[in-house]
Amino acid sequence: NAGVTQTPKFQVLKTGQSMTLQCAQDMNHEYMSWYRQDPGMGLRLIHYSVGAGITDQGEVPNGYNVSRSTTEDFPLRLLSAAPSQTSVYFCASSYLVLGRERTEAFFGQGTRLTVV
Amino acid sequence: GENVEQHPSTLSVQEGDSAVIKCTYSDSASNYFPWYKQELGKRPQLIIDIRSNVGEKKDQRIAVTLNKTAKHFSLHITETQPEDSAVYFCAASNFGNEKLTFGTGTRLTIIP
Numbered sequence: 001n002a003g004v005t006q007t008p009k010f011q012v013l014k015t016g017q018s019m020t021l022q023c024a025q026d027m028n029h030e031y032m033s034w035y036r037q038d039p040g041m042g043l044r045l046i047h048y049s050v051g052a053g054i055t056d057q058g059e060v061p062n063g064y065n066v067s068r069s070t071t072e073d074f075p076l077r078l079l080s081a082a083p084s085q086t087s088v089y090f091c092a093s094s095y096l097v098l099g100r101e102r103t104e105a106f107f108g109q110g111t112r113l114t115v116v
Numbered sequence: 117g118e119n120v121e122q123h124p125s126t127l128s129v130q131e132g133d134s135a136v137i138k139c140t141y142s143d144s145a146s147n148y149f150p151w152y153k154q155e156l157g158k159r160p161q162l163i164i165d166i167r168s169n170v171g172e173k174k175d176q177r178i179a180v181t182l183n184k185t186a187k188h189f190s191l192h193i194t195e196t197q198p199e200d201s202a203v204y205f206c207a208a209s210n211f212g213n214e215k216l217t218f219g220t221g222t223r224l225t226i227i228p
Contacts, residue, residue: 040125
């Protein structure tokens with residue numbers, strides 16, 4: 001059981017380049033999300049999806065696009081990278097535990113992105 | 117939207133002592149409050165959570181308390197051990213929408 005898998009683990013981009021961060025989960029979770037983690041700012045939600053074909057913006061969506069064509073995959077696209085997008089990116093998937101009334105987000109191992 | 121504030125940003129305690137981390141939230145509709153632990157270079161992992169219809173929850177050395185009226189909740193770690201050293205994040209959500217708003221994190225250091 002691989003859980004949530006992110007690729008790549010490290011990436012250096014030049015300003016203006018585009019790229020896609022990959023995220024895949026094998027737990028059949030409906031809900032997936034992307035966060036960025038910056039020093040002193042915690043985890044901030046970029047985009048999220050409640051199921052295949054459905055996406056919505058989080059707290060910091062500008063400069064990022066997402067799509068959810070399958071339950072398993074939720075790629076994050078940077079259209080034109082900027083130094084302000086230097087960060088650690090985490091993908092997460094989660095599910096509702098009905099009856100126990102909890103939800104648990106399972107995070108990928110993260111992608112450390114540097115934009116120069 | 118929801119805003120979660122977390123204090124302190126850093127905390128050092130002697131091994132064996134207790135550690136307390138506090139969070140406040142702004143949205144009265146929030147009803148689910150998880151805590152995540154992130155070790156250096158690793159991914160966040162859920163350690164405990166609480167619903168708004170519960171005032172306190174314990175799991176071995178870890179406990180979480182919630183004061184819904186005051187909109188604050190706290191993480192308590194007793195008998196701290198070196199492996200408790202990590203960054204801890206509180207979060208809040210309205211259960212069912214699964215959008216987590218995180219606090220800014222507390223770096224906990226256990227001094228041997």
